[in-house]
Amino acid sequence: MSIATTRTYLTASQSITALVGPQIYPLALPEDAGPPAIVLKIVSLDPENSLTGPTGQDAYTILVENHGTSYAQAQQLAAAVRACLAAQNMVMQAQNEEYDSLVRLYLVSQHWLLWS
Numbered sequence: 839m840s841i842a843t844t845r846t847y848l849t850a851s852q853s854i855t856a857l858v859g860p861q862i863y864p865l866a867l868p869e870d871a872g873p874p875a876i877v878l879k880i881v882s883l884d885p886e887n888s889l890t891g892p893t894g895q896d897a898y899t900i901l902v903e904n905h906g907t908s909y910a911q912a913q914q915l916a917a918a919v920r921a922c923l924a925a926q927n928m929v930m931q932a933q934n935e936e937y938d939s940l941v942r943l944y945l946v947s948q949h950w951l952l953w954s
Contacts, residue, residue, distance in 0.1 A: 851922040868871035877903040916946035
């Protein structure tokens, strides 16, 4: 559910779809898909409880991986994702950067908090 919600936010953004088109995937980047692309993963699901029991609300930590063929492209995509998800009241908790020399892929990863 949280990946679907996050994907809905991203696909509704013209600035995101202008950069990646429909290439927003769960869990892994398919072999036949090239960057730029976005991969969504659930890092954690924490049910919220009160003294009287479950509240019916869950806190999801979503990992958004922004893949690019260049550092600038991955940064541009990450900035667009940040603007989009922040506008949906999601909270960015962290961001980090990587380069995979085996596949020549730049990656900017973001951790987002989504209440559902």
